[in-house]
Amino acid sequence: MFAYVVRRVLATIPVMAIVALFVFSLLYIAPGDPAAVIAGDQATPDDVERIRASLGLDRPYLVRFGAWVWDIARGDLGVSIFTNLPVSLMIKQRIEPTLSLMVVTLILAVSIAVPMGVVAAWKVGTFVDKFVMGFAVLGFSVPVFVVGYLLAYIFALELDWLPVQGYTSFTQGFGPWIQNLILPAVALGSVYIALIARITRATMLEVLQQDYIRTARAKGAGQRSILFLHALKNAAVPIVTVIGIGIALLIGGAVVTESVFAIPGLGRLTVDAILRRDYPVIQGVVLLFSFVYVLVNLVIDLLYTLFDPRIRY
Amino acid sequence: MDRRTFLKAGAGVAAIGASGGMSAPALSQGANARTLRFVPQANLANFDPIWTTQYVVRNASVMVWDTLYGFDENLQPQRQMVEGEEVSQDGKTWTFKLREGLKFHDGEPVRSKDVVASLTRWMPRDPMGQLLRTLNEELVAVDDRTFRWRLKAPFTKMQMALGKNATPMAFIMPERIAKTDPFTQINEYVGSGPFRFVRDEWVPGAKAVFAKFDGYVPRDEPNSWLAGGKRALVDRVEWTIMPDPATASAALQNGEVDWWENPITDLVPVLRRNRNIAVDIADPLGNIGSFRMNHLHPPFNNLKVRQAVMTALSQDDYMGAVVGNDPALRKTLGGFFTPGTPLYTEEGGEMMKMANLERGKQLLRESGYNNEPVICIVAQDQPITKSQGDVTADLLKRLGMNVDFVATDWGTVGQRRAMKNPPNQGGWSMFHTWHAGADATNPMIYNAVRANGDGAWFGWPNVPAVEAEVPNWLAATDLAQERAAIGRMNRAAVENVVYCPTGFFLGYQAWRRNVSGIVKGPIPFAWGVSKT
Numbered sequence: 055m056f057a058y059v060v061r062r063v064l065a066t067i068p069v070m071a072i073v074a075l076f077v078f079s080l081l082y083i084a085p086g087d088p089a090a091v092i093a094g095d096q097a098t099p100d101d102v103e104r105i106r107a108s109l110g111l112d113r114p115y116l117v118r119f120g121a122w123v124w125d126i127a128r129g130d131l132g133v134s135i136f137t138n139l140p141v142s143l144m145i146k147q148r149i150e151p152t153l154s155l156m157v158v159t160l161i162l163a164v165s166i167a168v169p170m171g172v173v174a175a176w177k178v179g180t181f182v183d184k185f186v187m188g189f190a191v192l193g194f195s196v197p198v199f200v201v202g203y204l205l206a207y208i209f210a211l212e213l214d215w216l217p218v219q220g221y222t223s224f225t226q227g228f229g230p231w232i233q234n235l236i237l238p239a240v241a242l243g244s245v246y247i248a249l250i251a252r253i254t255r256a257t258m259l260e261v262l263q264q265d266y267i268r269t270a271r272a273k274g275a276g277q278r279s280i281l282f283l284h285a286l287k288n289a290a291v292p293i294v295t296v297i298g299i300g301i302a303l304l305i306g307g308a309v310v311t312e313s314v315f316a317i318p319g320l321g322r323l324t325v326d327a328i329l330r331r332d333y334p335v336i337q338g339v340v341l342l343f344s345f346v347y348v349l350v351n352l353v354i355d356l357l358y359t360l361f362d363p364r365i366r367y
Numbered sequence: 368m369d370r371r372t373f374l375k376a377g378a379g380v381a382a383i384g385a386s387g388g389m390s391a392p393a394l395s396q397g398a399n400a401r402t403l404r405f406v407p408q409a410n411l412a413n414f415d416p417i418w419t420t421q422y423v424v425r426n427a428s429v430m431v432w433d434t435l436y437g438f439d440e441n442l443q444p445q446r447q448m449v450e451g452e453e454v455s456q457d458g459k460t461w462t463f464k465l466r467e468g469l470k471f472h473d474g475e476p477v478r479s480k481d482v483v484a485s486l487t488r489w490m491p492r493d494p495m496g497q498l499l500r501t502l503n504e505e506l507v508a509v510d511d512r513t514f515r516w517r518l519k520a521p522f523t524k525m526q527m528a529l530g531k532n533a534t535p536m537a538f539i540m541p542e543r544i545a546k547t548d549p550f551t552q553i554n555e556y557v558g559s560g561p562f563r564f565v566r567d568e569w570v571p572g573a574k575a576v577f578a579k580f581d582g583y584v585p586r587d588e589p590n591s592w593l594a595g596g597k598r599a600l601v602d603r604v605e606w607t608i609m610p611d612p613a614t615a616s617a618a619l620q621n622g623e624v625d626w627w628e629n630p631i632t633d634l635v636p637v638l639r640r641n642r643n644i645a646v647d648i649a650d651p652l653g654n655i656g657s658f659r660m661n662h663l664h665p666p667f668n669n670l671k672v673r674q675a676v677m678t679a680l681s682q683d684d685y686m687g688a689v690v691g692n693d694p695a696l697r698k699t700l701g702g703f704f705t706p707g708t709p710l711y712t713e714e715g716g717e718m719m720k721m722a723n724l725e726r727g728k729q730l731l732r733e734s735g736y737n738n739e740p741v742i743c744i745v746a747q748d749q750p751i752t753k754s755q756g757d758v759t760a761d762l763l764k765r766l767g768m769n770v771d772f773v774a775t776d777w778g779t780v781g782q783r784r785a786m787k788n789p790p791n792q793g794g795w796s797m798f799h800t801w802h803a804g805a806d807a808t809n810p811m812i813y814n815a816v817r818a819n820g821d822g823a824w825f826g827w828p829n830v831p832a833v834e835a836e837v838p839n840w841l842a843a844t845d846l847a848q849e850r851a852a853i854g855r856m857n858r859a860a861v862e863n864v865v866y867c868p869t870g871f872f873l874g875y876q877a878w879r880r881n882v883s884g885i886v887k888g889p890i891p892f893a894w895g896v897s898k899t
Contacts, residue, residue, distance in 0.1 A: 329778060
């Protein structure tokens with residue numbers, strides 16, 4: 055097991071290298087010029103050219119790529135073209151809100167979606183099942199920003215229960231922290247809840263047909279025990295897989311959610327950087343996201359062993 | 368630990384959380400009233416007003432850095448850091464004296480050497496500064512409070528150059544910072560303005576904080592825009608960046624922010640219905656919508672084709688797309704300069720107001736237009752350029768032109784418009800933008816109207832008759848002479864279609880009614896603004 059973990063961690067290095075090459079090359083060939091954005095609309099072509107030279111953007115591809123890789127190898131993600139701040143500092147400033155949003159969304163989604171899916175499978179064909187499936191279709195169909203606006207309108211503007219926007223650090227207390235996260239987490243979690251609930255239902259339906267469930271019933275096991283101890287544990291592997299895949303969904307959704315709720319997270323940092331062509335920031339954030347994704351996959355692979363003792367690495 | 372002990376411990380932790388840890392930090396009424404929460408037009412992504420000419424950077428910078436002179440609401444430069452000035456009889460030597468008591472935020476006094484270094488950094492980046500650089504004989508510090516500028520020729524617009532609000536403004540920084548190359552970004556933000564920049568709280572893209580500078584000595588005169596006493600009436604100004612207008616609107620209605628610089632027109636009726644919110648015009652100098660044609664390549668190197676387009680275009684169509692039907696927000700232009708300012712003229716501007724499609728078609732036929740493709744590059748991420756681009760594409764098609772509509776983003780437009788290649792080799796035929804009215808008040812700061820060929824702004828128009836009037840305006844000794852020169856310039860610019868103005872438009876600002884002192888101006892001035 056330990057050897058497996060070490061192998062998987064080492065395997066992230068070539069993956070990250072490929073991601074780095076890919077991202078750098080894509081940005082290099084993509085149109086757009088940060089120097090023009092910096093210089094502003096009134097700048098002359100000469101001004102733009104001088105700024106481009108001062109930023110080193112006039113250097114050849116290989117020279118720029120080599121310099122960037124050398125910096126990365128030394129643990130330096132570079133300096134933002136626009137803010138003149140280290141990319142690592144900008145990520146540090148933004149990581150807490152995004153992490154908080156993702157964790158709260160994850161907890162909220164799993165704690166709602168899994169029981170929903172289980173109950174829908176148990177009451178298959180009934181009104182409860184149809185309601186859960188209807189909710190899932192709605193969750194898939196309505197865009198995150200629409201859900202966000204609706205929630206903000208009802209719970210912030212009309213009822214005045216929660217703030218419309220912003221983020222308060224966890225260090226300033228749990229109350230203000232969670233107040234700012236409830237609406238964004240619900241908005242972001244709607245798709246995620248739909249996805250997990252559907253998968254849970256489908257997997258549970260299959261498991262509930264198995265012989266050992268019939269045996270458990272025959273032995274007089276209670277419904278709750280059958281559903282949550284016998285069936286859910288055996289249905290867990292695909293559910294955990296979907297939860298893991300869904301983290302990529304969360305990263306994508308966080309971009310929109312952070313904009314709608316003015317949360318100063320990594321999603322907004324990424325979008326701003328892309329629009330301005332702030333190459334070091336884009337490269338740094340994409341590398342971070344890919345690393346997180348690789349890590350999440352590793353954790354999920356390890357979780358399989360918890361739910362299914364037959365799986366060994 | 369058994370189950371009951373665990374549950375008890377959990378309940379205890381929850382109780383502690385509910386009693387203290389979960390409650391929001393109390394912000395006293397006084398503290399709240401001393402913080403002005405502002406939603407700016409854009410993200411403060413960097414903070415060097417010389418390195419970049421973005422308006423949002425200029426708007427933040429006026430709080431932190433002071434200027435020698437400042438424009439008042441009549442667009443007249445008034446003394447600000449300067450106590451007085453003397454001009455030699457031949458008009459070539461200016462001697463300035465700084466006010467007493469000027470201090471930087473690090474406690475150091477503002478000295479003449481700081482001014483010399485700051486102006487030296489500013490000159491290469493500013494059109495008026497560049498002119499001053501060509502005239503420059505010697506710029507020296509005489510003593511700590513006196514500096515002298517000797518020129519090769521008289522320059523009557525000196526105070527205007529040093530006090531204008533168009534970017535880049537001539538901000539005064541400490542010498543050690545001002546010695547940075549003008550094309551390299553500074554990384555220390557020390558000024559002598561009424562607010563200091565709280566760098567530790569700056570999260571680019573999210574938040575910027577400015578704290579009142581207790582060492583600032585305002586002038587005695589009443590405040591008027593960038594002139595007079597800049598009195599900070601709040602302790603902190605917090606900028607919160609909100610990319611989504613609906614969120615900013617909701618935050619303003621909910622009292623989570625106090626002042627929103629640029630609400631979109633669609634949301635203004637909602638804000639007006641809220642009795643706690645006031646809405647008014649933000650900047651009376653407004654903006655001029657425009658598209659520029661590439662004078663170097665077909666089809667727009669042909670004057671008749673350019674005239675055909677200008678003759679056919681309807682400014683009403685453009686302004687309807689940009690700001691809707693609110694008549695308070697739009698005006699049809701007959702000239703290139705900002706309406707309502709001293710130099711605005713409609714001399715020779717009939718073609719701009721014609722909106723005659725049939726006449727346009729006739730001119731196009733006479734031009735010999737041979738169905739060359741028009742590469743129309745349009746930034747879709749800027750609502751103003753997007754809506755103008757849609758109107759133009761429709762107009763050109765109705766005229767009978769072959770339009771290749773390139774939908775892209777502003778970053779790409781910024782890069783592509785600098786290319787002089789033919790349109791089918793990576794170049795372009797036209798792009799859309801807009802000019803702040805504050806930047807279109809005279810020909811020295813108004814790049815877009817200049818027509819000096821290779822030295823001109825993108826599109827590179829070459830119209831000697833336009834350029835001939837620039838020195839005439841500079842040499843003018845009174846407003847009548849200035850207006851005469853600008854009238855001739857306007858006529859030449861229209862006849863040769865230097866570019867196509869698409870109309871004049873204004874924008875709104877909105878604020879909570881417990882905030883007072885907000886004025887209409889080209890910059891959201893934070894001084895003089897208080898909150899209860």
